[in-house]
Amino acid sequence: MSTSEAPVEEKKESLNFIEQIVKDDLAAGKNGGRLQTRFPPEPNGYLHIGHAKAIAMDFGVAEKFGGVCNLRMDDTNPQKEDTEYVEAIKRDIEWLGFKWGKLVYASDYFQDLWDFAVWCIKTGKAYVDEQTSEEIAAQKGTPTTPGTNSPFRDRPIEESLSLFEQMNSGNIEPGKMVLRAKIDMASSNMHFRDPFMYRVLNMDHWRTGNKWNAYPMYDFTHGQCDYLEGVTHSICTLEFVSHRELYDLFVTWMKQWRAEGGKTTVDCEVPIDGDIEDNRSRQFEFNKLNLNYTLMSKRNLLILTKEGVVNGWDDPRMPTLCGIRRRGYSPESILRFIDSIGYTTFDALNDIKLMEAAARADLNDRATRISAVIDPVKVIITNYPEGQSEELEVINNPQLVDAEGNVITEGNTHTITFSRELWIEREDFKAEPDKKFFRMYPGKETRLKSAYIVNCTGFKANEETGEVEEIYCTYDPDSKAGTEGANRKVKGTIHWLSCEHCVPAEVRNYECLWTCENPRDAIKQYEKENGVRGIDAMRPFLNPNSLNVNRNAYVEKWAAELPALTYLQFQRIGYYNVDPDSTPAHPVFNSTVGLKDSKGK
RNA sequence: UGGACCAUGGUGUAAUGGUAACACUACAGGUUUUGGUUCUGUCAUUAUGGGUUCGAGUCCCGUUGGUCCAACCA
Numbered sequence: 001m002s003t004s005e006a007p008v009e010e011k012k013e014s015l016n017f018i019e020q021i022v023k024d025d026l027a028a029g030k031n032g033g034r035l036q037t038r039f040p041p042e043p044n045g046y047l048h049i050g051h052a053k054a055i056a057m058d059f060g061v062a063e064k065f066g067g068v069c070n071l072r073m074d075d076t077n078p079q080k081e082d083t084e085y086v087e088a089i090k091r092d093i094e095w096l097g098f099k100w101g102k103l104v105y106a107s108d109y110f111q112d113l114w115d116f117a118v119w120c121i122k123t124g125k126a127y128v129d130e131q132t133s134e135e136i137a138a139q140k141g142t143p144t145t146p147g148t149n150s151p152f153r154d155r156p157i158e159e160s161l162s163l164f165e166q167m168n169s170g171n172i173e174p175g176k177m178v179l180r181a182k183i184d185m186a187s188s189n190m191h192f193r194d195p196f197m198y199r200v201l202n203m204d205h206w207r208t209g210n211k212w213n214a215y216p217m218y219d220f221t222h223g224q225c226d227y228l229e230g231v232t233h234s235i236c237t238l239e240f241v242s243h244r245e246l247y248d249l250f251v252t253w254m255k256q257w258r259a260e261g262g263k264t265t266v267d268c269e270v271p272i273d274g275d276i277e278d279n280r281s282r283q284f285e286f287n288k289l290n291l292n293y294t295l296m297s298k299r300n301l302l303i304l305t306k307e308g309v310v311n312g313w314d315d316p317r318m319p320t321l322c323g324i325r326r327r328g329y330s331p332e333s334i335l336r337f338i339d340s341i342g343y344t345t346f347d348a349l350n351d352i353k354l355m356e357a358a359a360r361a362d363l364n365d366r367a368t369r370i371s372a373v374i375d376p377v378k379v380i381i382t383n384y385p386e387g388q389s390e391e392l393e394v395i396n397n398p399q400l401v402d403a404e405g406n407v408i409t410e411g412n413t414h415t416i417t418f419s420r421e422l423w424i425e426r427e428d429f430k431a432e433p434d435k436k437f438f439r440m441y442p443g444k445e446t447r448l449k450s451a452y453i454v455n456c457t458g459f460k461a462n463e464e465t466g467e468v469e470e471i472y473c474t475y476d477p478d479s480k481a482g483t484e485g486a487n488r489k490v491k492g493t494i495h496w497l498s499c500e501h502c503v504p505a506e507v508r509n510y511e512c513l514w515t516c517e518n519p520r521d522a523i524k525q526y527e528k529e530n531g532v533r534g535i536d537a538m539r540p541f542l543n544p545n546s547l548n549v550n551r552n553a554y555v556e557k558w559a560a561e562l563p564a565l566t567y568l569q570f571q572r573i574g575y576y577n578v579d580p581d582s583t584p585a586h587p588v589f590n591s592t593v594g595l596k597d598s599k600g601k
Numbered sequence: 602u603g604g605a606c607c608a609u610g611g612u613g614u615a616a617u618g619g620u621a622a623c624a625c626u627a628c629a630g631g632u633u634u635u636g637g638u639u640c641u642g643u644c645a646u647u648a649u650g651g652g653u654u655c656g657a658g659u660c661c662c663g664u665u666g667g668u669c670c671a672a673c674c675a
Contacts, residue, residue, distance in 0.1 A: 341612095
């Protein structure tokens with residue numbers, strides 16, 4: 001009997017290298033079997049597709065292995081940060097479908113960081129340096145030559161202590177003093193050459209007000225917050241690899257500080273005793289997202305918005321999550337894309353086509369099919385009575401099928417009106433077709449999707465320009481879609497809209513903003529060779545056709561009333577999305593991505 | 602010219618010392634009331650030279666190429 005088939009082979013799910021580490025750590029009982037990650041954006045700008053990759057990792061791995069992921073705003077630099085961004089960040093993460101455990105801020109830990117810094121001074125691990133930034137830079141050495149010690153390196157502890165207090169008093173000018181960790185000015189790791197712990201900013205913080213005038217640096221914040229918060233796996237991108245050694249050093253100092261009675265104001269879960277190696281946060285790095293024909297850096301994105309190259313951060317051409325959302329990508333399509341590119345330690349340049357393919361794959365199942373004519377030309381059905389019209393039922397989504405593979409019609413249709421005068425796509429008619437063209441041309445039968453089979457009998461062209469102005473057809477009344485008479489082989493099916501029953505629409509078609517694969521490198525090189533910076537170095541690589549607005553388009557009336565961000569497929573053209581600016585009176589649609597097109601092959 | 606990291610089809614990933622696999626792209630073809638979807642097929646001396654091993658994409662050494670590190674940014 002064939003009932004006892006070979007056991008269904010469990011497809012071994014392959015974990016990425018970080019998931020594997022997490023799995024192994026959990027199995028080994030590290031951190032008491034706890035799993036905690038964090039997503040730590042600096043609230044100084046909008047999240048982009050690169051962040052989506054980090055989000056999918058930080059939240060995803062916690063979800064997958066039963067841990068939690070906190071959202072931590074890395075707000076240690078009040079010069080650049082703003083509460084406006086906090087809300088945008090939260091909205092984008094939620095839109096992607098993730099939930100954080102706790103919402104915390106690096107500034108929640110400022111007091112503990114300060115106390116820890118004081119302990120570092122008292123134990124001879126830190127000192128206040130009063131040199132200028134130029135002097136300090138000169139002493140730092142280079143990657144190939146060792147640095148030299150600051151003359152303040154061995155100043156008395158009491159002196160550093162009182163100076164550190166002054167750094168936070170508001171009476172010290174920024175740049176006059178910094179607190180430095182006393183490590184090794186000759187280290188081959190530049191981050192060990194007495195890194196800065198605190199700098200004077202004399203600035204109010206949007207959360208802590210005027211309490212602080214000296215603020216901790218990234219390296220004296222991130223790992224420390226991880227530790228205090230109980231993060232077990234601190235996952236970040238590859239450019240932080242060289243910070244890891246310092247991260248580890250500070251973690252051991254912190255443990256020592258607490259073991260010697262250091263008190264924290266926040267509730268720290270990490271046990272004071274116990275083997276440090278089994279009870280600490282650890283940093284792991286993966287490759288960040290690079291996309292060809294895309295520029296990701298915040299600095300350059302800011303220039304594009306300031307110079308008016310794009311219309312704001314949520315312009316559908318922007319790689320920001322708000323831009324991509326407005327472009328019409330679903331969160332699922334983004335996650336599908338992220339999943340397809342994986343996590344490794346190889347510095348990859350991903351093909352934007354992978355992202356588009358993910359969008360098509362997801363939107364194919366999600367998007368409602370409608371009829372839209374972007375570049376219209378009129379068709380007159382000469383044997384269809386004037387003044388007559390009829391309602392035809394069309395399928396919203398043919399991908400919706402039952403167990404037998406038949407399209408589900410219930411709740412999956414809407415009506416479209418047919419009449420004597422129609423709009424069709426100008427490129428769907430050719431007066432003189434070439435061999436491979438099989439849409440509409442004189443003497444040929446063509447199927448009007450969901451309607452009738454028509455026969456093209458002629459056309460009228462402008463005498464001067466030769467432009468086709470009207471096309472004439474007769475229809476076969478017995479060929480109505482869904483009836484017996486429609487079951488005839490007709491090569492060529494096109495979409496259409498009844499002139500009287502459709503509405504004008506604005507259709508915005510997009511292409512990549514850049515004409516070169518790697519705009520970042522191209523711009524950098526152009527800056528170097530031509531001595532220009534900013535927008536002037538970007539212009540040569542900007543795609544002049546990145547936005548193509550068509551205001552002469554038509555759509556079904558039904559579609560014009562759909563709410564913003566509805567996922568649509570303009571049948572035979574591509575995926576489109578209702579723009580937030582859209583109104584029933586003035587519908588606006590954004591092209592997400594075109595349908596795969598094998599015309600002319 | 603210091604240190605750290607990396608190298609598998611066009612692109613990205615998998616193969617955990619034992620048959621180089623998958624997705625996307627591209628191309629060719631079948632099905633189709635979307636030139637869509639779907640289905641089938643085609644596309645690799647694992648950068649390179651040695652070594653260890655019965656056996657190497659995987660381990661070791663060298664070479665070449667690439668990335669990151671010298672902000673009072675994160």
